[in-house]
Amino acid sequence: MISLAEMPAAAVQTRSTDYSLKSIAIFCCLGLIASFSLIAHGVDLSAGLM
Numbered sequence: 865m866i867s868l869a870e871m872p873a874a875a876v877q878t879r880s881t882d883y884s885l886k887s888i889a890i891f892c893c894l895g896l897i898a899s900f901s902l903i904a905h906g907v908d909l910s911a912g913l914m
Contacts, residue, residue, distance in 0.1 A: 902909060 899909060
């Protein structure tokens with residue numbers, strides 16, 4: 865554990881993912897398709913908002 869604390873901050877690499885506009889659009893479209901298919905099958909998606 866001591867050796868981990870002595871590592872410089874530059875040596876620790878964090879992985880960040882770069883989400884492109886295309887992948888965000890695909891995710892949103894799939895969510896809409898799933899929501900509409902659940903509504904078509906009679907599932908109430910209002911979550912008690914009425």
